[in-house]
Amino acid sequence: MLDISSRVRVHVETLLAAQIDMGVCDAIEHYAPVRRPVTMNAPHPPKVAGIDSMVPPPAHTVTPTSAATGVPPATPHAPVAPGTLLQDRLAAWVSDLTTLHELTERLARTDSLAEALQELLRAGAALVGARRGLVVLEPHDGLGPDTTIGLGLARADLGHIETVPRSSMSYGRILDGLPGGEREIAEPDLLSEDGLDPRHREVAARLGYAASYALPLSTEAAGRLGAAVWLYDEPAEPVERQRHLAARYARYATEHLARLVETDRTRACMRTIAEELLPARLPRIAGVQLAARRRTDPxxxxxxxxxxxxxxxxxxxxxxxxxxSGPSALAAMGRLRASLRAYAVMEGEDPVAVLSDLELLLRLTEPARSATALFAYCEPATRRVTLAGAGHSPPLLVGPHRTEFVETSLSAPLGMLACWEAPSIDVALEPGETVLLYTDGLLRRTGDPMDRAFARLHAAAAGVPRPVRTDPGAVVDHILRAILPEEPAVAAARSGRVAPRPGEDGAEDVILLAARFE
Structure with missing residues (x-):
């Protein structure tokens, strides 16, 4: 990944500073290849117990001791080849840079907050040589999201840890700004500490950890987002090199988490706005039972x-x-729905007039936008439904004796033609039949061509058990489970496909509205 020649020309000042500071990036600040790269003569660093092999320890070319090889040790004044120690030192620095690059690349590929927190815990555990850990996300501005995620810890284990007084935990001191919480907190032997809280001692013994190392997730630009803690099974403490790498990684991870936190907040705000623009509850009408389900694009x-x-x-x-999609689509959706409600109250018995008025409004106020719509005027007493559609999928009838699509007239979406108009359709329902209205997202999320998607929807509706057909909520739930048994990301992972991103096919909104007539 990093192509750096083993034969380099380094300034004396840089070498001295590198040997004193042991920085990862500063040490190779000035270098210039002098000829074709050759293989480094530093020995391959051995794996150290408790440290992931991705993070090799600094290698130094020294003569093995007699205890390890049976060969007498070299004299203190044995000659060392010029540049050998420098090459070993540079090899260690290049290894560290490569490791950090790989870990930060893996973190950058995460696009959700939960994935990023898990990757942070895994990478941090490899860097500090721990097996378990937890991260507590608690942004300092109090706007959330607040969460706790564990690595190698079950939900019950996290519950046990949360019973310990917060001020006695390292992450609590970091999050609450207590003395010493502004930097790393190493507790190499918890059980031998005199001032350890009794509850903390009990939980540590129950969960089987004896040491911890905590880092604040904080930068000047992002502020304090939370704290990460890694737990050791035995008394232990990361060495200076491990701390240096973990601190550098934590700074980058905090910036990445800050971006994901902002994205998560925006999505939560969008969901709230969308929910407020839709009916808070369905009306109660004599002779009709209603049910609605909605799955949204983030x-x-x-x-x-x-x-x-x-x-x-x-x-x-x-x-x-x-x-x-996004804020502009939500705003347009709210305006369109409010306008349709007004037109429906004035001339709802004529669905064609309602959609014609809606099309005129859309063409005059938002000429660059189009929309599909279906409006049905229902008379529960006579079980008569009059409907008209503008580029929308046909309704589906589900009853004791039939399951079929309503044959609506072919029509363009609203805003596509200079003047929209299409004939309406009258449907006479039998007692106990349910009219199912849905959006195209239900069909597109299947990933099948439209003809096969319609066939899947019909098969799912026909497969609704007869005992539950009297409940419209059970009907739509059965259809959703049959057509979309898994979320898009889960289904993609099972099939080996790439998970759809927000706004792509497979991540679209899904709406089902069912009305059962008695």
Whole structure:
């Protein structure tokens, strides 16, 4: 990964500073290859117990002792080849740089907060020679997210640790700004400490750790995000070189975590806004049972649904999707849904007029955006449904004796034509039948062509057990489990495919709205 010649010309001042400071980067600040690279003559560093082989210890070319080889040791004044010690020292520094580069690359490939925290614990354990650890994420601004993740520790083990008074734990001193918490905290022999809290001693004995090493996750730019603690099974303490590497890695990891924390907060805010723009609860209408389910894109998609009471004991059902994702799509979705509610109250018995008014509004106010929508005017007393769709997937009827799609007229999405209009469809339902409205994300998340996705949806609906068909919530739950048994990332991992990123097919919004007529 790093192509550095073993024969280098180094300034004397740099060498002296390197030998004194032992820095990883400063030591090879000035170098210049003088000829073609040759193989370093430093011996391969042996693996040290308790230290991952990715982090070899500094190698020094010395004569083995008689106890190890049976050969008498060299005299104190034995001649040493010129530059041998320097080459060994440079080999160790290059090894350290390579290790840090590999670990930071692995960390940079994580795109979720949970993955990054796990990678931080694994890399830190390799650097300091520990087997277990935990990281406590608690940003100093109090805006969250707050979480605790363990390496080699079950949830019950973390619960035991949390019963220890916070001020007696190294991570507690770091997070609460207590004396000594602004830097690393090494506790090489916990059980022999006189001032150790009795509860801490009991938990350490139960979980089987005898030493700990903690680092603050803090930088000047990011502030304090949390603390990482690694646990040793026996009394131990990282050496100076291990501390130096772990500190450098922790600084980079903190900056990466700060970016992921900001992303996580933004996604949480988007989810909250989307939930507030959709119905807080479904209305109660005599003769109709309603149920809705929603899975969202982390960036916030433009899929929406609505169910609103209308005059003359009628009910309006709507689903739709706005192109795009993110804040602008959410805002457009909120405006579109509010406008449809107004048009439905005024002329809901004519779904074509409702969608025509909506198309005109969209074309005048947001000419660069398009949307699909389906609106159904329902009369529960007579089980009659009149619906019209604009580029939207047809509803699905699920009943005791039939499972079929409603044949709607072919129509373009809203905003695609100069004047939108399509005929409406009248559907007469039998007692106990359920009308299922859904968005295209349900079909696209399957990853199949649209014809096969429709077939899967029909098969899932036909496979709903008859005892649960009286509950629309159980119907939509069964369909979701049958079509999307796993989240996209989990399904991709099982099949070996690349997990879809937010906004790509497979990570789209999914909405199901079911209405069962008695």
């Amino acid at each position: 960036r916030g998609g433009g899929d929406w649904y609505d169910a609103l009471p209308l005059p003359d004991a009628a009910l309006g059902l709507a689903v739709g999707s706005v192109t795009g």
